[in-house]
Amino acid sequence: MTVLRRNERAAESAHATMSQAAEFRAGHAAIVGRPNVGKSTLLNRLVGQKISITSRKPQTTRHRICGIVNTPRAQCAFVDTPGFQSGGSNALRGMMNRSVTRTLAEVDVVVLVVVAARFTAEDERVAELLPKAVPVLIAANKVDRLARRSQLLPYIDALQRRLTPHAIVPISAQTGHQVDTLLREIEAHLPAQPPLYPPDQMTDRDERFFAAEFIREKIFRLLGDELPYAAAVSIERFAHKGKLRSIHATIHVDKPSHKAIVIGQGGERLKVIASSARKDMEALYGDKIFLQVWVKVRRGWADDAAQLRRFGYE
Ligand SMILES: Nc1nc2c(ncn2[C@@H]2O[C@H](COP(=O)(O)OP(=O)(O)OP(=O)(O)O)[C@@H](O)[C@H]2O)c(=O)[nH]1
Numbered sequence: 001m002t003v004l005r006r007n008e009r010a011a012e013s014a015h016a017t018m019s020q021a022a023e024f025r026a027g028h029a030a031i032v033g034r035p036n037v038g039k040s041t042l043l044n045r046l047v048g049q050k051i052s053i054t055s056r057k058p059q060t061t062r063h064r065i066c067g068i069v070n071t072p073r074a075q076c077a078f079v080d081t082p083g084f085q086s087g088g089s090n091a092l093r094g095m096m097n098r099s100v101t102r103t104l105a106e107v108d109v110v111v112l113v114v115v116a117a118r119f120t121a122e123d124e125r126v127a128e129l130l131p132k133a134v135p136v137l138i139a140a141n142k143v144d145r146l147a148r149r150s151q152l153l154p155y156i157d158a159l160q161r162r163l164t165p166h167a168i169v170p171i172s173a174q175t176g177h178q179v180d181t182l183l184r185e186i187e188a189h190l191p192a193q194p195p196l197y198p199p200d201q202m203t204d205r206d207e208r209f210f211a212a213e214f215i216r217e218k219i220f221r222l223l224g225d226e227l228p229y230a231a232a233v234s235i236e237r238f239a240h241k242g243k244l245r246s247i248h249a250t251i252h253v254d255k256p257s258h259k260a261i262v263i264g265q266g267g268e269r270l271k272v273i274a275s276s277a278r279k280d281m282e283a284l285y286g287d288k289i290f291l292q293v294w295v296k297v298r299r300g301w302a303d304d305a306a307q308l309r310r311f312g313y314e
Pocket residue numbers: 033034035036037038039040041042053054055056057058059060061062081082083084141142143144145171172173174175
């Protein structure tokens with residue numbers, strides 16, 4: 001599989017800084033939390049590239065994705081996970097939750113993301129899943145939205161007593177506020193060992209994956225509340241011709257009425273979905289894209305294990 005690489009200059013400078021540290025640390029950190037707290041926004045901020053899709057709607061992330069961050073002292077592979085969902089279930093939700101628990105079993109550090117000054121029953125259920133043997137850091141996100149900063153100290157105190165994490169760092173993944181402080185805390189809890197990934201590797205996913213994900217993001221961002229959950233994207237063709245990538249994608253929806261909504265009047269909505277996804281792909285790959293998108297009705301795909309595997313759900 002071809003994984004996505006950093007450009008040469010960024011890789012060289014990462015390599016130069018990485019070799020300076022006396023005691024180098026490296027490992028994996030899981031980013032977990034209930035849906036919509038800002039896990040994927042945090043991953044993108046840490047990596048400095050948009051690799052994980054985000055939206056105002058909960059349950060945007062469906063696939064585990066790893067983003068690798070190199071600093072002078074450490075290499076940290078962050079694993080973004082789907083928001084953990086309690087209650088009701090279909091095959092898709094089961095797979096998403098299993099991907100969270102599997103990730104928790106594999107990492108050196110856990111970053112539990114919560115929304116600053118809030119701790120809900122759903123947060124509590126995620127906290128109960130956390131392994132006892134692994135250091136847990138809490139990122140209290142969206143501090144830019146806090147009406148009163150004075151809310152923060154009592155909140156941190158209460159959380160510290162309740163969950164006894166190794167640290168609580170108030171951050172804003174959106175503005176970048178204190179994300180560096182969080183990163184330094186995480187580094188300090190990684191095992192001392194050489195880097196696990198080559199310095200030019202940015203993620204564990206290939207270009208096909210991002211093509212499908214960026215299309216799905218536009219569906220989440222541009223369509224009404226119900227429809228995004230009933231849509232999946234597959235890549236039929238991904239061909240390189242010189243510097244041009246030619247991509248054929250299919251959006252699978254549950255019902256014929258959904259198909260009409262995705263396509264829109266005179267195909268307008270589908271055009272907007274495709275062109276904004278193409279711009280994201282061009283920004284990430286640094287080359288031109290020719291993208292064609294079709295819409296197909298596939299009833300019950302979210303409850304069909306074979307279909308889910310076809311769409312890349314593990
Ligand atoms: N104001 C503010 N909004 C944020 C911040 N971080 C994330 N958001 C917004 O919160 C919403 C959810 O962000 P995501 O990163 O998609 O959240 P997530 O936890 O990955 O969500 P799921 O994948 O659905 O579990 C988006 O609209 C983000 O723009 C922040 O620091 N401040």
